[in-house]
Amino acid sequence: MSVLEISDIHKSFGALDVIKGVSLVFKPGTVTALVGDNGAGKTSLLKLIAGIYPLDRGDIFLEERDLSMAEAGSRRSLGIEMVYQDLALARNQDVITNLYLGRERVSLGGFLRRGEMRERGQQLLKDMGINLPALNRPVGAFSGGQQQAIAIARAVMFNPKVLLLDEPTAALAAREVESTLALINKQRDAGRVVILVSHRLNDVMAVSDRIVVLKHGQVLTDDPTGNVSLSQVVERIVS
Amino acid sequence: MITASSQKLGLSKGRFRRAALSFARNCAFLLILCVFFSISSRYFLTFSNIENILTSSSVLALLALGSVFVIASGGIDLSVAAVMALSGVVTAAVYRDNPELSSWLALLICASVGTLCGVVSGILLALTRAPSFIISLGMLSVTRALAYIVANGAPIYDLPQNVTEWGQGTVLGVPGPVAIMLLALIGSYLILHHTRLGTHILVLGDNSFAAEAMGIRIHNLRTKIFAISGALSGVAGFVFMTRTNAGDPTAGQNYELMAITAVILGGANLFGGKATIIGTVMGVLCLGVLQNGLNLLAVSSYYQVLFVGVVLISAAMLERFEDMA
Numbered sequence: 001m002s003v004l005e006i007s008d009i010h011k012s013f014g015a016l017d018v019i020k021g022v023s024l025v026f027k028p029g030t031v032t033a034l035v036g037d038n039g040a041g042k043t044s045l046l047k048l049i050a051g052i053y054p055l056d057r058g059d060i061f062l063e064e065r066d067l068s069m070a071e072a073g074s075r076r077s078l079g080i081e082m083v084y085q086d087l088a089l090a091r092n093q094d095v096i097t098n099l100y101l102g103r104e105r106v107s108l109g110g111f112l113r114r115g116e117m118r119e120r121g122q123q124l125l126k127d128m129g130i131n132l133p134a135l136n137r138p139v140g141a142f143s144g145g146q147q148q149a150i151a152i153a154r155a156v157m158f159n160p161k162v163l164l165l166d167e168p169t170a171a172l173a174a175r176e177v178e179s180t181l182a183l184i185n186k187q188r189d190a191g192r193v194v195i196l197v198s199h200r201l202n203d204v205m206a207v208s209d210r211i212v213v214l215k216h217g218q219v220l221t222d223d224p225t226g227n228v229s230l231s232q233v234v235e236r237i238v239s
Numbered sequence: 240m241i242t243a244s245s246q247k248l249g250l251s252k253g254r255f256r257r258a259a260l261s262f263a264r265n266c267a268f269l270l271i272l273c274v275f276f277s278i279s280s281r282y283f284l285t286f287s288n289i290e291n292i293l294t295s296s297s298v299l300a301l302l303a304l305g306s307v308f309v310i311a312s313g314g315i316d317l318s319v320a321a322v323m324a325l326s327g328v329v330t331a332a333v334y335r336d337n338p339e340l341s342s343w344l345a346l347l348i349c350a351s352v353g354t355l356c357g358v359v360s361g362i363l364l365a366l367t368r369a370p371s372f373i374i375s376l377g378m379l380s381v382t383r384a385l386a387y388i389v390a391n392g393a394p395i396y397d398l399p400q401n402v403t404e405w406g407q408g409t410v411l412g413v414p415g416p417v418a419i420m421l422l423a424l425i426g427s428y429l430i431l432h433h434t435r436l437g438t439h440i441l442v443l444g445d446n447s448f449a450a451e452a453m454g455i456r457i458h459n460l461r462t463k464i465f466a467i468s469g470a471l472s473g474v475a476g477f478v479f480m481t482r483t484n485a486g487d488p489t490a491g492q493n494y495e496l497m498a499i500t501a502v503i504l505g506g507a508n509l510f511g512g513k514a515t516i517i518g519t520v521m522g523v524l525c526l527g528v529l530q531n532g533l534n535l536l537a538v539s540s541y542y543q544v545l546f547v548g549v550v551l552i553s554a555a556m557l558e559r560f561e562d563m564a
Contacts, residue, residue, distance in 0.1 A: 161365025
Protein backbone atom coordinates (compact mmCIF):
# COMPACT_ATOMS: atom_id res chain seq x y z
CA MET A 1 0.00 0.00 0.00
CA SER A 2 1.40 3.40 -0.94
CA VAL A 3 1.36 6.44 1.32
CA LEU A 4 2.40 9.01 -1.23
CA GLU A 5 1.77 8.99 -4.93
CA ILE A 6 2.82 11.62 -7.43
CA SER A 7 1.38 11.34 -10.88
CA ASP A 8 2.62 13.03 -14.07
CA ILE A 9 3.70 16.22 -12.37
CA HIS A 10 5.11 19.14 -14.31
CA LYS A 11 6.76 22.39 -13.32
CA SER A 12 8.29 25.21 -15.33
CA PHE A 13 10.01 28.41 -14.32
CA GLY A 14 9.47 30.70 -17.28
CA ALA A 15 10.76 28.90 -20.36
CA LEU A 16 12.67 26.36 -18.27
CA ASP A 17 10.92 23.02 -17.72
CA VAL A 18 12.37 21.71 -14.46
CA ILE A 19 10.04 18.75 -13.89
CA LYS A 20 8.57 16.93 -16.88
CA GLY A 21 6.00 14.29 -16.14
CA VAL A 22 7.41 12.59 -13.04
CA SER A 23 5.32 9.77 -11.54
CA LEU A 24 6.43 7.88 -8.44
CA VAL A 25 4.84 5.82 -5.67
CA PHE A 26 6.26 5.71 -2.14
CA LYS A 27 5.61 2.98 0.44
CA PRO A 28 5.78 3.40 4.22
CA GLY A 29 8.99 2.49 6.01
CA THR A 30 11.20 3.15 3.00
CA VAL A 31 13.98 5.60 2.26
CA THR A 32 14.01 6.72 -1.36
CA ALA A 33 17.01 8.63 -2.63
CA LEU A 34 16.62 11.11 -5.46
CA VAL A 35 19.97 11.56 -7.18
CA GLY A 36 21.09 13.35 -10.30
CA ASP A 37 23.35 16.04 -11.64
CA ASN A 38 22.91 19.71 -10.77
CA GLY A 39 19.72 20.98 -12.37
CA ALA A 40 18.20 17.49 -12.65
CA GLY A 41 15.17 18.70 -10.67
CA LYS A 42 15.73 16.92 -7.34
CA THR A 43 15.16 19.84 -4.99
CA SER A 44 12.37 21.21 -7.19
CA LEU A 45 10.60 17.84 -6.93
CA LEU A 46 10.86 17.92 -3.12
CA LYS A 47 9.54 21.48 -3.01
CA LEU A 48 6.63 20.52 -5.27
CA ILE A 49 5.75 17.68 -2.89
CA ALA A 50 6.10 20.02 0.13
CA GLY A 51 3.90 22.64 -1.53
CA ILE A 52 6.56 25.36 -1.63
CA TYR A 53 6.09 25.53 -5.39
CA PRO A 54 2.62 25.12 -6.91
CA LEU A 55 2.22 22.38 -9.54
CA ASP A 56 1.72 23.35 -13.18
CA ARG A 57 0.14 19.98 -13.93
CA GLY A 58 -0.28 16.56 -12.35
CA ASP A 59 -1.48 15.19 -9.04
CA ILE A 60 -0.12 14.47 -5.57
CA PHE A 61 -2.00 12.04 -3.35
CA LEU A 62 -1.31 11.43 0.32
CA GLU A 63 -3.12 8.25 1.40
CA GLU A 64 -5.47 8.74 -1.57
CA ARG A 65 -6.23 12.33 -0.58
CA ASP A 66 -5.58 14.81 -3.40
CA LEU A 67 -3.15 17.48 -2.20
CA SER A 68 -2.40 18.99 -5.59
CA MET A 69 -3.91 22.36 -4.73
CA ALA A 70 -2.98 22.41 -1.03
CA GLU A 71 -0.45 24.99 0.14
CA ALA A 72 2.64 24.25 2.23
CA GLY A 73 0.97 24.85 5.60
CA SER A 74 -1.90 22.47 4.82
CA ARG A 75 0.42 19.75 3.54
CA ARG A 76 2.47 20.14 6.69
CA SER A 77 -0.56 19.69 8.89
CA LEU A 78 -1.61 16.65 6.83
CA GLY A 79 1.76 14.98 7.36
CA ILE A 80 4.31 16.11 4.77
CA GLU A 81 7.37 17.66 6.38
CA MET A 82 10.54 18.89 4.76
CA VAL A 83 14.03 19.55 6.06
CA TYR A 84 15.52 22.21 3.81
CA GLN A 85 19.12 22.38 2.69
CA ASP A 86 19.56 25.68 4.53
CA LEU A 87 17.48 24.13 7.37
CA ALA A 88 14.97 27.05 7.48
CA LEU A 89 15.72 27.74 11.14
CA ALA A 90 15.22 31.07 12.86
CA ARG A 91 18.77 31.46 14.11
CA ASN A 92 18.12 34.20 16.69
CA GLN A 93 15.35 32.18 18.33
CA ASP A 94 15.77 29.32 20.80
CA VAL A 95 15.41 25.59 20.19
CA ILE A 96 11.86 25.29 21.50
CA THR A 97 10.65 28.22 19.38
CA ASN A 98 12.14 26.54 16.31
CA LEU A 99 10.74 23.11 17.15
CA TYR A 100 7.21 24.51 17.44
CA LEU A 101 7.46 27.06 14.63
CA GLY A 102 4.01 27.40 13.09
CA ARG A 103 2.54 24.95 15.60
CA GLU A 104 2.93 26.72 18.90
CA ARG A 105 0.89 25.53 21.85
CA VAL A 106 -1.22 28.45 23.00
CA SER A 107 -3.91 29.19 25.53
CA LEU A 108 -6.80 31.62 25.22
CA GLY A 109 -5.67 34.88 23.64
CA GLY A 110 -2.78 33.26 21.82
CA PHE A 111 -0.48 33.19 24.87
CA LEU A 112 2.32 30.65 24.55
CA ARG A 113 2.22 27.60 26.82
CA ARG A 114 5.97 27.60 27.23
CA GLY A 115 6.12 24.99 29.99
CA GLU A 116 4.19 22.44 27.98
CA MET A 117 6.22 23.15 24.85
CA ARG A 118 9.51 22.88 26.70
CA GLU A 119 8.53 19.60 28.37
CA ARG A 120 7.46 17.94 25.13
CA GLY A 121 10.40 19.34 23.19
CA GLN A 122 12.85 18.03 25.77
CA GLN A 123 11.24 14.60 25.69
CA LEU A 124 11.32 14.44 21.89
CA LEU A 125 15.00 15.37 21.71
CA LYS A 126 15.77 12.79 24.38
CA ASP A 127 13.82 10.09 22.53
CA MET A 128 15.70 10.93 19.34
CA GLY A 129 19.04 10.77 21.14
CA ILE A 130 19.79 14.42 20.41
CA ASN A 131 21.91 15.99 23.12
CA LEU A 132 21.93 19.76 23.20
CA PRO A 133 23.70 21.69 25.94
CA ALA A 134 20.86 24.20 26.47
CA LEU A 135 17.46 24.54 24.87
CA ASN A 136 17.18 28.25 25.56
CA ARG A 137 20.18 29.20 23.44
CA PRO A 138 19.56 30.66 19.98
CA VAL A 139 19.94 27.86 17.42
CA GLY A 140 22.54 29.91 15.54
CA ALA A 141 24.88 29.20 18.46
CA PHE A 142 24.85 25.43 17.82
CA SER A 143 27.09 23.41 15.47
CA GLY A 144 25.97 22.48 11.96
CA GLY A 145 25.19 18.92 13.04
CA GLN A 146 23.19 20.09 16.02
CA GLN A 147 21.22 22.50 13.83
CA GLN A 148 20.58 19.66 11.39
CA ALA A 149 19.32 17.53 14.26
CA ILE A 150 17.01 20.35 15.42
CA ALA A 151 15.62 20.70 11.88
CA ILE A 152 14.98 16.93 11.67
CA ALA A 153 13.46 16.90 15.15
CA ARG A 154 11.11 19.71 14.13
CA ALA A 155 10.11 17.77 11.03
CA VAL A 156 9.27 14.57 12.92
CA MET A 157 7.82 16.19 16.01
CA PHE A 158 4.20 15.85 14.92
CA ASN A 159 4.51 12.34 13.46
CA PRO A 160 4.57 13.09 9.74
CA LYS A 161 3.78 10.41 7.20
CA VAL A 162 6.29 11.75 4.70
CA LEU A 163 9.69 13.24 5.47
CA LEU A 164 11.53 15.12 2.72
CA LEU A 165 15.25 15.70 3.28
CA ASP A 166 17.23 18.05 1.05
CA GLU A 167 20.99 17.46 1.31
CA PRO A 168 20.87 16.60 5.02
CA THR A 169 24.56 15.71 5.22
CA ALA A 170 26.04 18.26 2.81
CA ALA A 171 27.70 20.56 5.32
CA LEU A 172 28.45 18.11 8.13
CA ALA A 173 31.62 16.63 9.59
CA ALA A 174 32.05 12.83 9.43
CA ARG A 175 30.79 12.17 12.96
CA GLU A 176 27.77 14.39 12.45
CA VAL A 177 27.00 12.57 9.17
CA GLU A 178 26.86 9.28 11.09
CA SER A 179 24.37 10.60 13.60
CA THR A 180 22.23 12.18 10.87
CA LEU A 181 22.12 8.87 8.95
CA ALA A 182 21.15 7.12 12.20
CA LEU A 183 18.29 9.61 12.58
CA ILE A 184 17.15 8.84 9.02
CA ASN A 185 17.21 5.11 9.77
CA LYS A 186 15.04 5.73 12.82
CA GLN A 187 12.49 7.46 10.63
CA ARG A 188 12.33 4.47 8.31
CA ASP A 189 11.92 2.16 11.32
CA ALA A 190 9.05 4.37 12.48
CA GLY A 191 7.25 3.53 9.22
CA ARG A 192 7.62 6.90 7.53
CA VAL A 193 8.14 7.59 3.86
CA VAL A 194 11.56 9.24 3.67
CA ILE A 195 12.62 10.95 0.45
CA LEU A 196 16.23 12.01 0.43
CA VAL A 197 18.11 14.27 -1.96
CA SER A 198 21.86 14.02 -1.63
CA HIS A 199 25.01 14.47 -3.69
CA ARG A 200 26.93 12.26 -1.25
CA LEU A 201 26.41 8.91 -2.90
CA ASN A 202 28.14 6.95 -0.14
CA ASP A 203 25.50 8.24 2.27
CA VAL A 204 22.79 7.41 -0.25
CA MET A 205 24.03 3.84 -0.63
CA ALA A 206 24.28 3.47 3.15
CA VAL A 207 20.81 4.61 4.07
CA SER A 208 18.41 4.24 1.11
CA ASP A 209 16.21 1.34 0.03
CA ARG A 210 15.59 2.70 -3.43
CA ILE A 211 17.48 5.00 -5.77
CA VAL A 212 15.71 7.16 -8.33
CA VAL A 213 18.00 8.86 -10.84
CA LEU A 214 16.60 12.10 -12.25
CA LYS A 215 17.85 13.67 -15.45
CA HIS A 216 16.54 16.89 -17.03
CA GLY A 217 13.42 16.76 -14.86
CA GLN A 218 12.49 13.17 -15.72
CA VAL A 219 12.97 9.79 -14.04
CA LEU A 220 15.87 8.04 -15.76
CA THR A 221 16.01 4.90 -13.60
CA ASP A 222 14.27 3.63 -10.47
CA ASP A 223 15.86 0.63 -8.70
CA PRO A 224 16.13 -0.98 -5.28
CA THR A 225 19.48 0.03 -3.76
CA GLY A 226 20.56 -3.60 -3.52
CA ASN A 227 20.29 -3.98 -7.31
CA VAL A 228 22.72 -1.23 -8.24
CA SER A 229 26.32 -0.45 -7.39
CA LEU A 230 27.76 2.96 -6.63
CA SER A 231 29.59 3.04 -9.97
CA GLN A 232 26.39 2.21 -11.86
CA VAL A 233 24.60 5.08 -10.12
CA VAL A 234 27.45 7.44 -11.01
CA GLU A 235 27.35 6.24 -14.63
CA ARG A 236 23.64 6.94 -14.85
CA ILE A 237 24.02 10.40 -13.34
CA VAL A 238 26.72 11.43 -15.81
CA SER A 239 25.39 9.52 -18.81
CA MET B 240 19.76 32.70 37.66
CA ILE B 241 20.08 34.15 34.16
CA THR B 242 18.12 31.21 32.77
CA ALA B 243 15.26 31.71 35.23
CA SER B 244 15.14 35.44 34.51
CA SER B 245 15.29 34.92 30.77
CA GLN B 246 12.44 32.41 30.94
CA LYS B 247 10.33 34.86 32.91
CA LEU B 248 10.97 37.52 30.28
CA GLY B 249 10.17 35.12 27.47
CA LEU B 250 13.66 35.41 25.97
CA SER B 251 16.21 32.74 25.06
CA LYS B 252 19.49 32.77 27.00
CA GLY B 253 21.56 34.25 24.17
CA ARG B 254 18.95 36.86 23.38
CA PHE B 255 18.54 37.51 27.11
CA ARG B 256 22.28 38.10 27.46
CA ARG B 257 22.32 40.53 24.53
CA ALA B 258 19.13 42.22 25.74
CA ALA B 259 20.60 42.46 29.26
CA LEU B 260 23.77 43.99 27.84
CA SER B 261 21.76 46.49 25.84
CA PHE B 262 19.60 47.25 28.89
CA ALA B 263 22.68 47.76 31.06
CA ARG B 264 24.19 50.04 28.42
CA ASN B 265 21.03 52.14 28.28
CA CYS B 266 20.81 52.26 32.09
CA ALA B 267 24.41 53.43 32.27
CA PHE B 268 23.78 56.04 29.57
CA LEU B 269 20.62 57.21 31.32
CA LEU B 270 22.44 57.43 34.63
CA ILE B 271 25.28 59.46 33.13
CA LEU B 272 22.76 61.82 31.52
CA CYS B 273 20.83 62.19 34.77
CA VAL B 274 23.96 62.88 36.82
CA PHE B 275 25.25 65.38 34.26
CA PHE B 276 21.97 67.26 33.93
CA SER B 277 21.37 67.18 37.71
CA ILE B 278 24.70 68.91 38.24
CA SER B 279 24.14 71.31 35.34
CA SER B 280 20.57 72.34 36.17
CA ARG B 281 18.89 72.53 39.56
CA TYR B 282 15.51 72.08 37.86
CA PHE B 283 16.35 68.73 36.34
CA LEU B 284 15.91 66.42 39.30
CA THR B 285 12.55 67.73 40.45
CA PHE B 286 9.28 65.84 40.60
CA SER B 287 7.58 68.16 38.13
CA ASN B 288 10.43 67.83 35.62
CA ILE B 289 10.47 64.04 35.86
CA GLU B 290 6.72 64.08 35.31
CA ASN B 291 7.31 66.40 32.36
CA ILE B 292 9.91 64.03 30.85
CA LEU B 293 7.55 61.07 31.13
CA THR B 294 4.58 63.00 29.75
CA SER B 295 6.48 64.50 26.86
CA SER B 296 8.03 61.11 26.04
CA SER B 297 4.66 59.38 25.90
CA VAL B 298 3.93 60.24 22.25
CA LEU B 299 7.37 59.10 21.12
CA ALA B 300 7.03 55.96 23.25
CA LEU B 301 3.74 55.03 21.57
CA LEU B 302 5.25 55.56 18.11
CA ALA B 303 8.35 53.58 19.08
CA LEU B 304 6.21 50.72 20.47
CA GLY B 305 4.44 50.55 17.10
CA SER B 306 7.72 50.71 15.23
CA VAL B 307 9.34 47.94 17.27
CA PHE B 308 6.89 45.37 15.88
CA VAL B 309 7.67 46.41 12.32
CA ILE B 310 11.42 46.49 12.90
CA ALA B 311 11.36 43.12 14.70
CA SER B 312 9.75 41.66 11.56
CA GLY B 313 12.51 43.04 9.35
CA GLY B 314 10.50 45.96 7.99
CA ILE B 315 10.35 49.68 8.55
CA ASP B 316 7.39 52.02 8.95
CA LEU B 317 8.15 55.61 8.04
CA SER B 318 4.50 56.64 8.19
CA VAL B 319 3.94 56.43 11.96
CA ALA B 320 4.16 60.17 12.66
CA ALA B 321 2.04 61.14 9.65
CA VAL B 322 -0.58 58.57 10.65
CA MET B 323 -0.48 60.07 14.13
CA ALA B 324 -1.18 63.54 12.68
CA LEU B 325 -3.99 62.25 10.46
CA SER B 326 -5.66 60.42 13.38
CA GLY B 327 -5.61 63.56 15.51
CA VAL B 328 -6.90 65.77 12.72
CA VAL B 329 -9.75 63.43 11.75
CA THR B 330 -10.82 63.09 15.38
CA ALA B 331 -10.59 66.85 15.99
CA ALA B 332 -12.71 67.43 12.87
CA VAL B 333 -15.34 65.02 14.16
CA TYR B 334 -15.43 66.76 17.58
CA ARG B 335 -15.49 70.24 16.02
CA ASP B 336 -18.86 69.33 14.53
CA ASN B 337 -20.07 67.01 17.31
CA PRO B 338 -18.67 68.24 20.63
CA GLU B 339 -21.26 66.29 22.60
CA LEU B 340 -19.76 62.90 21.69
CA SER B 341 -18.23 60.70 24.38
CA SER B 342 -14.50 61.19 24.94
CA TRP B 343 -13.95 57.40 24.69
CA LEU B 344 -15.10 57.66 21.09
CA ALA B 345 -12.19 60.02 20.38
CA LEU B 346 -9.74 57.33 21.45
CA LEU B 347 -11.61 54.80 19.34
CA ILE B 348 -11.61 57.04 16.25
CA CYS B 349 -7.88 57.77 16.57
CA ALA B 350 -7.01 54.09 17.00
CA SER B 351 -9.34 53.11 14.13
CA VAL B 352 -7.89 55.65 11.70
CA GLY B 353 -4.40 54.46 12.61
CA THR B 354 -5.35 50.80 12.26
CA LEU B 355 -6.97 51.46 8.90
CA CYS B 356 -3.80 53.16 7.64
CA GLY B 357 -1.75 50.20 8.89
CA VAL B 358 -4.05 47.69 7.19
CA VAL B 359 -3.80 49.65 3.91
CA SER B 360 0.01 49.56 4.19
CA GLY B 361 -0.09 45.81 4.87
CA ILE B 362 -2.38 45.13 1.92
CA LEU B 363 -0.21 47.26 -0.37
CA LEU B 364 2.86 45.34 0.81
CA ALA B 365 1.16 42.05 0.00
CA LEU B 366 -0.09 43.23 -3.39
CA THR B 367 3.07 44.92 -4.61
CA ARG B 368 5.71 42.83 -2.77
CA ALA B 369 7.60 46.14 -2.58
CA PRO B 370 9.92 46.84 0.37
CA SER B 371 8.17 48.30 3.41
CA PHE B 372 10.50 51.30 3.16
CA ILE B 373 8.90 52.29 -0.17
CA ILE B 374 5.29 51.60 0.82
CA SER B 375 5.58 53.38 4.16
CA LEU B 376 7.34 56.32 2.49
CA GLY B 377 4.36 56.56 0.14
CA MET B 378 1.94 56.25 3.05
CA LEU B 379 3.84 59.01 4.85
CA SER B 380 3.13 61.38 1.96
CA VAL B 381 -0.47 60.24 1.52
CA THR B 382 -1.43 60.43 5.20
CA ARG B 383 0.38 63.72 5.83
CA ALA B 384 -1.34 65.22 2.80
CA LEU B 385 -4.72 63.88 3.95
CA ALA B 386 -4.11 65.47 7.35
CA TYR B 387 -3.55 68.85 5.67
CA ILE B 388 -6.62 68.36 3.45
CA VAL B 389 -8.93 67.38 6.32
CA ALA B 390 -7.66 70.24 8.50
CA ASN B 391 -7.73 72.66 5.58
CA GLY B 392 -4.09 73.47 6.23
CA ALA B 393 -4.48 74.78 9.78
CA PRO B 394 -4.75 73.12 13.19
CA ILE B 395 -8.26 72.42 14.49
CA TYR B 396 -8.42 73.93 17.98
CA ASP B 397 -10.77 73.95 20.92
CA LEU B 398 -11.64 70.35 21.57
CA PRO B 399 -14.27 69.60 24.23
CA GLN B 400 -12.89 69.58 27.75
CA ASN B 401 -13.89 65.98 28.39
CA VAL B 402 -11.56 64.99 25.51
CA THR B 403 -8.59 67.16 26.48
CA GLU B 404 -8.79 65.83 30.03
CA TRP B 405 -7.25 62.62 28.72
CA GLY B 406 -4.05 64.46 27.84
CA GLN B 407 -4.06 67.11 30.55
CA GLY B 408 -5.60 65.34 33.53
CA THR B 409 -4.46 62.44 35.69
CA VAL B 410 -5.55 58.85 36.30
CA LEU B 411 -4.93 57.75 39.91
CA GLY B 412 -2.37 60.52 40.19
CA VAL B 413 -0.57 59.49 37.01
CA PRO B 414 -0.70 61.91 34.05
CA GLY B 415 -3.14 60.62 31.41
CA PRO B 416 -0.54 60.32 28.61
CA VAL B 417 1.78 58.36 30.93
CA ALA B 418 -1.07 56.03 31.95
CA ILE B 419 -1.91 55.38 28.28
CA MET B 420 1.77 54.79 27.52
CA LEU B 421 2.07 52.31 30.40
CA LEU B 422 -0.98 50.36 29.22
CA ALA B 423 0.42 50.26 25.67
CA LEU B 424 3.79 49.16 27.04
CA ILE B 425 2.27 46.25 28.98
CA GLY B 426 0.14 45.19 26.00
CA SER B 427 3.07 45.40 23.59
CA TYR B 428 5.31 43.47 25.96
CA LEU B 429 2.78 40.67 26.30
CA ILE B 430 2.18 40.49 22.55
CA LEU B 431 5.83 40.51 21.46
CA HIS B 432 7.29 38.24 24.11
CA HIS B 433 4.46 35.96 25.22
CA THR B 434 2.16 35.27 22.28
CA ARG B 435 2.24 33.24 19.10
CA LEU B 436 1.86 36.47 17.12
CA GLY B 437 4.98 37.93 18.74
CA THR B 438 6.96 34.76 18.05
CA HIS B 439 5.91 34.82 14.41
CA ILE B 440 6.88 38.49 14.13
CA LEU B 441 10.39 37.79 15.42
CA VAL B 442 10.74 34.70 13.23
CA LEU B 443 9.59 36.65 10.17
CA GLY B 444 12.39 39.14 10.81
CA ASP B 445 14.86 36.36 11.52
CA ASN B 446 14.20 34.18 8.47
CA SER B 447 11.18 34.96 6.32
CA PHE B 448 11.64 31.79 4.26
CA ALA B 449 11.53 29.69 7.42
CA ALA B 450 8.34 31.44 8.48
CA GLU B 451 6.70 30.79 5.11
CA ALA B 452 7.94 27.20 4.90
CA MET B 453 6.49 26.47 8.33
CA GLY B 454 3.05 27.53 7.13
CA ILE B 455 2.97 31.05 8.56
CA ARG B 456 1.00 33.30 6.21
CA ILE B 457 3.54 36.04 6.01
CA HIS B 458 1.44 38.54 4.04
CA ASN B 459 -1.38 38.30 6.60
CA LEU B 460 1.21 38.58 9.33
CA ARG B 461 2.71 41.75 7.81
CA THR B 462 -0.77 43.26 7.61
CA LYS B 463 -1.31 42.50 11.30
CA ILE B 464 2.07 44.03 12.16
CA PHE B 465 1.33 47.24 10.28
CA ALA B 466 -2.14 47.31 11.82
CA ILE B 467 -0.56 47.19 15.30
CA SER B 468 1.87 49.92 14.34
CA GLY B 469 -0.99 51.98 12.90
CA ALA B 470 -3.18 51.47 15.97
CA LEU B 471 -0.39 52.64 18.29
CA SER B 472 0.29 55.60 15.99
CA GLY B 473 -3.42 56.42 16.24
CA VAL B 474 -3.25 56.27 20.03
CA ALA B 475 -0.17 58.53 19.86
CA GLY B 476 -2.30 60.90 17.78
CA PHE B 477 -4.93 60.84 20.51
CA VAL B 478 -2.36 61.69 23.19
CA PHE B 479 -0.82 64.45 21.09
CA MET B 480 -4.23 65.91 20.25
CA THR B 481 -5.49 65.87 23.84
CA ARG B 482 -2.25 67.33 25.21
CA THR B 483 -2.14 70.20 22.74
CA ASN B 484 -5.92 70.69 22.49
CA ALA B 485 -5.62 70.60 18.71
CA GLY B 486 -5.73 68.34 15.68
CA ASP B 487 -2.53 69.52 14.06
CA PRO B 488 -1.61 68.37 10.53
CA THR B 489 2.04 69.24 11.19
CA ALA B 490 2.14 67.11 14.35
CA GLY B 491 5.15 64.89 14.88
CA GLN B 492 7.25 65.82 11.88
CA ASN B 493 10.47 63.76 12.00
CA TYR B 494 9.08 61.71 14.91
CA GLU B 495 9.24 58.61 12.71
CA LEU B 496 13.02 58.85 12.71
CA MET B 497 13.08 59.49 16.46
CA ALA B 498 10.93 56.39 16.96
CA ILE B 499 13.31 54.28 14.87
CA THR B 500 16.24 55.77 16.80
CA ALA B 501 14.64 54.77 20.10
CA VAL B 502 14.03 51.21 18.88
CA ILE B 503 17.63 50.85 17.69
CA LEU B 504 18.96 52.39 20.92
CA GLY B 505 16.92 49.73 22.69
CA GLY B 506 19.04 47.02 21.10
CA ALA B 507 16.82 45.98 18.18
CA ASN B 508 18.35 44.73 14.96
CA LEU B 509 17.27 46.99 12.08
CA PHE B 510 17.13 43.88 9.86
CA GLY B 511 14.71 42.08 12.17
CA GLY B 512 14.61 39.03 14.43
CA LYS B 513 15.82 40.84 17.51
CA ALA B 514 13.96 43.46 19.53
CA THR B 515 12.62 43.99 23.04
CA ILE B 516 9.88 46.20 24.42
CA ILE B 517 11.80 47.08 27.59
CA GLY B 518 14.83 48.08 25.51
CA THR B 519 12.67 50.28 23.31
CA VAL B 520 11.22 52.09 26.31
CA MET B 521 14.73 52.60 27.66
CA GLY B 522 15.68 54.05 24.28
CA VAL B 523 12.72 56.44 24.48
CA LEU B 524 13.70 57.49 28.01
CA CYS B 525 17.29 58.14 26.94
CA LEU B 526 16.09 60.41 24.14
CA GLY B 527 13.51 62.07 26.41
CA VAL B 528 16.07 62.83 29.13
CA LEU B 529 18.60 64.05 26.58
CA GLN B 530 16.14 66.46 24.98
CA ASN B 531 14.76 67.66 28.30
CA GLY B 532 18.24 68.24 29.74
CA LEU B 533 19.39 70.12 26.66
CA ASN B 534 16.26 72.25 26.79
CA LEU B 535 16.96 73.09 30.43
CA LEU B 536 20.48 74.11 29.45
CA ALA B 537 19.00 76.27 26.66
CA VAL B 538 20.95 74.40 23.99
CA SER B 539 19.84 75.31 20.47
CA SER B 540 17.51 72.82 18.80
CA TYR B 541 20.05 72.43 15.98
CA TYR B 542 22.56 71.04 18.45
CA GLN B 543 19.87 68.82 19.98
CA VAL B 544 19.38 67.10 16.63
CA LEU B 545 23.14 66.75 16.35
CA PHE B 546 23.33 65.07 19.79
CA VAL B 547 20.57 62.62 18.89
CA GLY B 548 22.51 61.64 15.77
CA VAL B 549 25.71 61.17 17.73
CA VAL B 550 23.91 59.01 20.30
CA LEU B 551 22.43 56.80 17.57
CA ILE B 552 25.78 56.31 15.83
CA SER B 553 27.48 55.57 19.17
CA ALA B 554 24.81 53.00 20.01
CA ALA B 555 25.24 51.32 16.62
CA MET B 556 29.02 51.15 17.12
CA LEU B 557 28.66 49.73 20.64
CA GLU B 558 26.20 47.13 19.35
CA ARG B 559 28.70 46.15 16.68
CA PHE B 560 31.50 45.75 19.24
CA GLU B 561 29.21 43.69 21.50
CA ASP B 562 28.32 41.37 18.60
CA MET B 563 32.01 40.92 17.79
CA ALA B 564 32.96 40.26 21.43
